[in-house]
Amino acid sequence: MGFMGNMGTGGDMAEPRWLTDEEQHVWRAYLHATTLLEDHLDRQLQRDAGMPHVYYGLLVQLSQAPRRRLRMTELARSAKITRSRLSHAVARLEKNGWVRRENCPSDKRGQFAQLTDEGMEVLRRNAPGHVTAVRQAMFDRLSPEQVTQLGAIMRVMAAGLEPQDADADLPWLR
Amino acid sequence: MGFMGNMGTGGDMAEPRWLTDEEQHVWRAYLHATTLLEDHLDRQLQRDAGMPHVYYGLLVQLSQAPRRRLRMTELARSAKITRSRLSHAVARLEKNGWVRRENCPSDKRGQFAQLTDEGMEVLRRNAPGHVTAVRQAMFDRLSPEQVTQLGAIMRVMAAGLEPQDADADLPWLR
DNA sequence: GGCTCATTCTTGAAAGTTGAACTATGTAGG
DNA sequence: CCTACATAGTTCAACTTTCAAGAATGAGCC
Numbered sequence: 001m002g003f004m005g006n007m008g009t010g011g012d013m014a015e016p017r018w019l020t021d022e023e024q025h026v027w028r029a030y031l032h033a034t035t036l037l038e039d040h041l042d043r044q045l046q047r048d049a050g051m052p053h054v055y056y057g058l059l060v061q062l063s064q065a066p067r068r069r070l071r072m073t074e075l076a077r078s079a080k081i082t083r084s085r086l087s088h089a090v091a092r093l094e095k096n097g098w099v100r101r102e103n104c105p106s107d108k109r110g111q112f113a114q115l116t117d118e119g120m121e122v123l124r125r126n127a128p129g130h131v132t133a134v135r136q137a138m139f140d141r142l143s144p145e146q147v148t149q150l151g152a153i154m155r156v157m158a159a160g161l162e163p164q165d166a167d168a169d170l171p172w173l174r
Numbered sequence: 175m176g177f178m179g180n181m182g183t184g185g186d187m188a189e190p191r192w193l194t195d196e197e198q199h200v201w202r203a204y205l206h207a208t209t210l211l212e213d214h215l216d217r218q219l220q221r222d223a224g225m226p227h228v229y230y231g232l233l234v235q236l237s238q239a240p241r242r243r244l245r246m247t248e249l250a251r252s253a254k255i256t257r258s259r260l261s262h263a264v265a266r267l268e269k270n271g272w273v274r275r276e277n278c279p280s281d282k283r284g285q286f287a288q289l290t291d292e293g294m295e296v297l298r299r300n301a302p303g304h305v306t307a308v309r310q311a312m313f314d315r316l317s318p319e320q321v322t323q324l325g326a327i328m329r330v331m332a333a334g335l336e337p338q339d340a341d342a343d344l345p346w347l348r
Numbered sequence: 349g350g351c352t353c354a355t356t357c358t359t360g361a362a363a364g365t366t367g368a369a370c371t372a373t374g375t376a377g378g
Numbered sequence: 379c380c381t382a383c384a385t386a387g388t389t390c391a392a393c394t395t396t397c398a399a400g401a402a403t404g405a406g407c408c
Contacts, residue, residue: 038208039254134193134201142330157210160315
């Protein structure tokens with residue numbers, strides 16, 4: 001008996017639609033691939049750049065923002081992490097000298113996280129290795145069609161999980 | 175200037191093949207979708223079952239094993255986590271009464287992790303909610319073709335990241 | 349047996365994450 | 379102005395994960 005596929009009826013609980021055999025296999029493959037990849041990138045970046053993948057992603061976001069800085073909330077939103085987590089992360093990156101905090105003049109509650117030159121340099125040094133790792137794990141293994149398919153699939157999933165869609169199944173609240 | 179796409183040449187460092195525009199978008203979508211989904215499942219299970227997604231996965235693995243038990247190393251391998259992490263996790267699950275440790279008679283170093291009846295019951299209670307969450311996030315949003323495509327893609331990626339493939343690009347070592 | 353090396357699993361400390369509580373500031377309405 | 383509530387960001391404690399080190403057993407070889 002499984003806990004994703006059909007367990008048979010008989011319980012007094014509402015029966016969901018269990019996963020088909022194919023769906024179970026896809027789900028398992030998804031879990032394996034995503035956890036292996038995230039672990040792989042975490043180790044690669046921890047070894048080469050001295051920070052986990054999420055932190056590296058924060059630096060990348062900042063590097064692409066105007067004046068290389070973003071409000072904390074904005075950065076948290078675009079990196080898909082909580083503000084609490086970001087506070088800790090930025091504190092650590094600041095200690096490394098890769099990010100600097102700045103007060104927001106127009107809103108005294110606000111803070112900017114700004115990428116320092118040193119942070120930019122860390123990014124420059126590690127970008128080649130990181131891109132290579134991503135390529136070897138994903139793009140060099142997939143056909144062009146698969147890359148396109150993956151993009152479409154991931155966009156659909158991400159759209160369904162965006163916070164603002166939390167009430168998407170509660171239309172009567174709108 | 176980006177750190178995944180072409181940054182232009184001119185550095186003294188070996189230039190990797192940067193990501194194309196489409197690859198960058200796919201990569202971004204992949205990161206968003208996977209982190210949003212993992213966060214979503216973590217919160218759902220933490221709220222309903224009182225444990226993170228990885229721990230729930232351990233119970234699922236055990237529930238499908240003969241006699242509902244597995245050697246620690248085997249469980250770690252199938253769940254794609256380190257033995258250290260598993261040790262801590264099982265300690266916690268044991269404290270909850272959901273897993274029990276047993277000595278392996280044929281190898282005195284070995285330990286079995288065995289799912290308790292209580293653990294089985296937790297699984298039973300939470301399986302419907304969990305499957306529903308997975309379904310809403312993934313299978314109910316994708317076409318049958320996309321599900322098949324996703325399976326193929328994830329299998330390719332997972333295969334390339336399996337530990338034993340660490341030397342896959344070093345054929346002269348074999 | 350005894351040596352060496354591999355394997356299994358655990359441990360402890362440091363690092364990272366979470367969720368709730370908290371401070372401070374902004375905003376809307378009387 | 380004042381109250382009430384919302385938003386921005388931080389902090390604390392509890393929890394989880396990682397990495398390196400360690401204890402115990404197994405396996406091969408002389």
